Amino acid sequence: MISWLLVMPIAIPFATAVIAWLARMGPAGRWISLFGSVLSLVASLALLMAVLENGVVAAQMSNWDAPFGITLVADYLGVVMVVITAITGLATAIYALGEIPERMEKLGYHALFQTLIAGVTGAFLTGDLFNLYVWFEVMLISSFGLLVLGGSREQLDAGIKYVALNLVSTLVFLSGIGLLYGMTGTLNMADLRGAVAAVENQGLVTVVAMMFLVGFGVKAAVFPLFFWLPASYHTPSFAVSAVFAGLLTKVGVYAMMRMFTLVFTGDIGFTHELLIWVSLLTMFTGVVGAAAQMDFRKILSFHIISQIGYMTLGLALYTPLALMGGVFYLVHHIIVKANLFLVSGMANKLAGSTDLNRIGGLYKSSPFLAVLFVVPAFSLAGFPPLSGFWAKYLIVKASIELEMWFVAFVSLLVGLLTIYSMTKIWGMAFWKPHPDGIEPTPDRVPASVRLPMMIPIVGLAVMTVVIGFFPEPFVQFARVSAEQLLDPGAYVTAVLGEGAAAPAEPAAATDAEPVTEPASETGGQP
Amino acid sequence: MEALTALIVGLLVAGSVYLMLARSFMRFLFGLILLSNAANLVIFASGRMTPGAPALVPYGADAPAGVVGNALPQALVLTAIVIGFGLLAFTLALAFEAYRRLRTMDTDKMRLAEPKEDGK
Amino acid sequence: MADILVGILLLGGGAFVLIAAIGIVRLPDLLTRMHASTKAGTLGSLLILAGLAVHVASVPVTSKVFATALFLLLTAPIAAHMIGRAHARTTRKAEQSAASKG
Amino acid sequence: MTAAEFLDLSVTIAMGMILLGLAVAFFRLAVGPSLADRVVALDMMTITIIAFCGVYVVAVDDASFLDVAIVLALVGFLATVALARYAERRFERENGSDDEAARKREGDENG
Amino acid sequence: MAEPSDPNAPWVNPAGMITVAITAALFIFFARYLPVVPVEGAVPFVWDWIPSLDIRMSFWLDGLSLMFALLITGIGALVMLYAARYLAGHPQYNRFALYLFSFMLSMLGLVLADNLITLFVFWELTTFTSYLLIGFSHTDPKSRRNALQALLLTAAGGLALLAGFILIGITQGTFELSQLNAAGTMAEHPAYLGILILVLIGAFTKSAQVPLHFWLPNAMAAPTPVSAYLHSATMVKAGVYLLARMHPSLSGSDVWVWVLTLFGATTAVFASFMAVRQTDLKQTLAYTTLMALGTLVLFLAGSTGYAITAAMTFLLVHSLYKAGLFLVIGIVDHETGTRDANVLGGLARAMPITAAAAALSGLAMAGIPPFLGFIAKEVAYAGALEMALTVFVVVMAFAAFALMFAVALIVAWKPFFGPQGDLPRTPHEGPWAMVLGPATLAVLGLLFGLMPGVAAYYLIEPAVAAVMGAPDTGGRLKLWAGFNLPLLLSLLTFAAGYLLYRFHLDLRERLARIEARAPDLDAGWDRLLDAFVAFAKGQTRVIQTGVLRHYMFATFAVLAVAMLATMLLRPVGGVSLAFDGIGFMEWGIAALIAAGTVLVILTSSRIAALVGLGVVGIGVALIFIVYSAPDVAITQLLVELLVVVLLAVALLKMPYLDAGNRQTHRPFDAALAVLVGGLTAWVLLRVTDAPFDRRLTDFFEGASWTEAFGRNIVNVILVDFRTLDTFGEIAVVIVAALGAFALLKGGLKRGPEGETAPHAEKERKE
Amino acid sequence: MNSIIFTAGARILVALLFVFSLFMLLRGHHLPGGGFIGGLLGAVAFIVYSLACGPAEAKAALRASPEGIAMVGLGIALLAGLVSFVFGDPLFTGQWYWVGGDSYETSIFSINSVLVFDIGVYLVVLGGILSLAFAFEEET
């Protein structure tokens, strides 16, 4: 049963991709994709229920016990990422009904989209390092396809940079996996926790940890590895950029959180300290970068970077509160940032551009959209009582608790500068009259396009508000997530079984024989 | 042999980095191929190297008789090779299409998405 | 005895392979070089495969060796033909066009 | 010298000659000068790998490597064919029609 | 800046009336606590909002919050009524009403909150709603700019405040103001100074203390009702409210006294001069608001009963008359079309009720008996005489009050009773909905002055008790306190104030000259923003160059530095190159790979590079062959082959290589490349140096045949032990194919050179 | 590319390669080979076909679009994994049905999900690579 629940969020999008692709030439494809997204959400929620009921759940794929086979595992962090992925997926699938032209559907948009979701979900659920690499690649190649789908010159130009830098990070990550395997002989992440601690040459572990940090850092778009993001996120279709903005970098953050709480915890004074500075620079350079931009989506893109810094900061500070903040930030930011990109798409449809100098008048003519912009925008800026405030609050409080004044200062300053950018968009796209005298009223777009585009915007905005006004369950969830991250005993037990969770003593393990269980006992196949 | 493989990997990485830093995206592609090879060799060498004994269970036996090559990194490398091929093929298509539409392979001149005067 | 035969076959094969390689460096023009690679190289490989077949002396291996040899004999000349043809066509056309432009 | 020793020695020498052959072929591959020269060298190397596999089977007494040889014997020619075809088509493009020929080269190419 | 309103438009707008009604109802609701609070001290309301963060939605109705609540709802109701007429027919009136109402609720939440985080939530909500209100005339760039200025400055202060609050929560263990205040001053705590500074930054920005004051006059871009409400009676007082609210826990230190005194006094006097300097009456009033805020801060510096009573009284008085005067100016503007002090005059005949309201408010402002303003001034002087830095405080207060007297005449006397001016329109009395507000407020100012005991018992003394954190003796508010020093000072104030009024035109000129030479903070703000944007652009130019190889270089450099630094900072041991057991065969393969690599790097021929890659691929395949991996070797060879085939097709339509290795950046590239390569090799050497844990491998070898029924262990791993990897992998292949297919076949119509733009494409026009 | 020699050779080679690719697929569980290698070889077969006779003819010989083949292959691989749920096992657990016996030793041959999965792999690799190759071929 648990196995079912863990597999379905990955299998459903794959199956949907296959069927949607086979039906891509007709109108059925988009509805199949939508239906699959609904199913994914249902499956994710079922998994969430299971995790809430049982704590960390795990299942051994192919029925080979960990660490020999591949384990899928869902702890609080994992499952919430899966759910939020499904939500974002559904929102975007609805949006695509209005936005994605038939030409792109025939080129396989829905299949690429669903495999992207499958890859992201797989990355969140896998408990195996190499398998994580595979899901990264599924996600990456799908994102390549989606990024350049449509083939405008900007897209191709952006695609070159996006592809090049992401491939490099992938290969760094892959090499890191190889080296880690070379040191420990295992790939199971729970197993790696003990195995890495038992490695004699801990300095070398830290060197390899740096490779992971760089590999994930590029994915997560931290300073100074984020170049690919502002170079590309403003070019694809809006549904695509919304999914990218919401999910892709978060996979990097998630992987960082996972590896640097579960496996690379031997030299926190070095790795996490470094990550603090990286995070601060990420937050600051991102938000400053946004200030230089004059395009709706480019501004949003730079803000992704800036916000990523908060999340990695949560990890870097490495206290329960900080990690809690990091997790809360992840969830909040996916919803909010995806929504802002969706809004930018609607603005583009109504006002004819995303260049802030060439649009305007949305406040007057489309007040409803204005409200729907304000909610995520000011949530992003950390205005209470929207979701972003609590996220920022947790991080700032964590840094003040640690008496890291400078960290708290930068966190707050970046929040302020975020307001600057959000109000820039507000001022230029909404308040300012349209420079061409156009009245961007909603009826400029036919209802068949407008409604699918507005529904997800409304839905995500409502979620932002709900999380903001009633944060208690989410905060509690984030707290348990953080506790599980800081003390992965439950995770390790769920994966490896009872008795495996005892932390390996580095001194004792060096002369001990590697534990090889007899095949007859461990081989799960009857 | 791991030591020598490490040196080979070092050379391949150095070569690929040098190529990837070039202005021509074609050279980047070449570097990418080299780097994939290097990463595969890293995995392969990390599993330690055994000459002349494929990881096969002989007919009539339940397990390989002596020490055989480590099968796990082989499977990983195989997976990585195929994935690498997929990525490379896509990248090649991208380069091809980019050249067709942008008329350049010089990445210094690819400034459409981030034009020079950007940030005004 | 078989070992000696195998040794000789391997040595002969190795020698042909090496000579073929030297040939493609030493011989003056492309088509002539291809004589070395196509023939001596193929023969060298065949000799080595024969040695292998003698050495292992099992039917599956022998049949595989036969298959390999057959495939090689089928494909090597085709490859040579293609490259020779390309060379011939391009150089001849180039000469023609140079002559006509004159 | 026993027969077995002779075999070992021949294996070593054959392996040496094959590797030397690879090196020599590489020289042609590197210096060209024409595309066809390089392709011929690459083709030569493919055949040499088949020989290498053969010798290695004898060296380690494991016939699995013959599978590599058999695959290579079957498909190795394709690279040569593809490159030869490339040479021919490129030549046609550059000399066939005037507008194609007029296209500016971005740099020199030897091969 | 006046909003266009159609005098004939129906103004009984449902949205407006509902907001007025609710606000009035709220006023009545709070008014019912007037008898309760003086007796019971405080009424709490608690909802456990986020228990896991110890954040409660808790409210605390005591004298201070009650006074504020009544001002907010009372003045709010009047202002909303006024606005319904003022903006009648405005197309966005509904939004306006919504914003104003939201603001009212936010402000109410702010003053009622007991939990600091709850307070902060409302604090920021007032910031946000006021942003919408200030920018209400959103088509005007000036309006947008000023709204942003107010937002950023107050939000910046808000963030400092948040930090301060969090620090309080961490150090004091609670966010509940009632508990904090009950515990007395935290001046002894090591974090006190930090907390104080942070809270003061928040309070001072919100309450526009010099030098963070300049946003307030600009905020007058908002419609006049907004100015009346936000910038006189409510929002700007939030900072003052906070200082009063936290008085028991934050006061009691020299820093508190000094900082508040200096900033308050400076702000008060500076603002008074600036008020005289202005000719736009709305601006004049804006500066007098500033002056009032300074005065309030000044008196909050003191901890004596008189000082606090002075602050609370003055707060009440000011709210009443200032809101009234703003509304009056709004009427004048509405009716005459101008707010220019030099033009306006003699309006009393045309608009007698307005004139009367103005006069009453003006008298309250000037501090003439028997208005409450007079009492406030008396108490203020009494308080000032008790405070630390007595002389300074008294002198500054005197200056401020005198100037205020003059301003009162300028604003409330001259336009109505001064010489007739040359007006753009013929004035009429304002509609009753607009006049009602100022009239009510003006009358209230008079009534409270006549019955100071009532005001004291129900409003001021409970508030003072709340601020002092202890029950207060009270009885300080008297219309006639006898002949004493404060009275003398009052009289002197009148004299000085009148003189100032007489010569105010002169003074204005002098001030204008001084102002011209003084640094212009408002322009400085623009320069600051410009500098920030310039910095941002500079950063973008440096970091986000748009050039791929810069990005690549940075990425690899980061990798190299991270690895190298770790090696230097952490013990990682040395390298031993163990080449034993490596024969000529292995060296030969290595040499082949090396040769291929070098060829690819050095050649400027595409085909040479391509065959070089083929050689490297063959070399790597040879490693796989020699080291027992036939499956991998076959796959490697097949994939290499396919790469060559695909490249041979693709290269037909791709350009030749440039002679790139001669470019100037290449030596640096080479150095980095060598570094990255060396580091990778080094790490791999170290990793493979140590013994290997064969647990997984042993299991696979044992189970492959016996449990998974396959003899090729590699394949069994691929299709059984680790199927999920393989599944993901084929997904990559298929998606790569689909993606490439979509790219190449994009369905776009192309010309011979493939240059025809697709229909969806937006070409850059610039 | 109207080389008589190559075309004639391709006739033999295509069939040979294709049979060989199936051979490699089926033997893969016990000897070097498997779905990847088989699929790659199958793709090579049709690439040879396409070089000899043009992509259009090669596509026609394939009967179905390569992308479709790949997609179906992915579906087959997924089903091979999902089928284990029917037997109450986790995803991708190998399901073995012994024809004429109850174990490897006693049975004549087996029907198993592992091979079905490998066939899915084969189809994906074949279809995916051909799709790429044809797309490039048609664009130049």
Add this chain to the structure above:
Amino acid sequence: MNNALVINLILAFAWAAMTGNFGIDSLALGAVLGFFALWLSAPLTGVDRMYFIRSYRVVRLAAFFLWELLLSSVRVAWDVIRPFPQNRPAIVEMPLSVQSDLEILLVTNLISLTPGTLSVDVTPDRKTLLVHAMFADDPDALVAELKNGMERMVAEAFET
């Protein structure tokens, strides 16, 4: 011919079935034995005599080819390693008599494989084969040698 081949193969499989061994070795032996059986029973089964003749010619061609391969490989090898290579390369035109694809393929491949000669191209009318010869001192003699040797043998082995 085809019938005969099919029968031969059936016999091979029958042999394998009888021995219970379907290995390559068993099948090969069955094929050889079947060939003999066919040969012996030719009058009875009505199998064309040509089947046996052609089979002989195919074997003869293979032997001839292998010998030629060895011989000329040595010749080329010697020319490669001798101090002063003696080759006088030239392209000669050889008229083609064989016309079917398979025969052309065989002829050209065999010519290519035997050292000293290399099939470069077939003219579009399939009438002429361009052969590059390494030792083309006497082109006419060379063409005659090729036609009488390789081409004739191929034609004989596959004539219909």
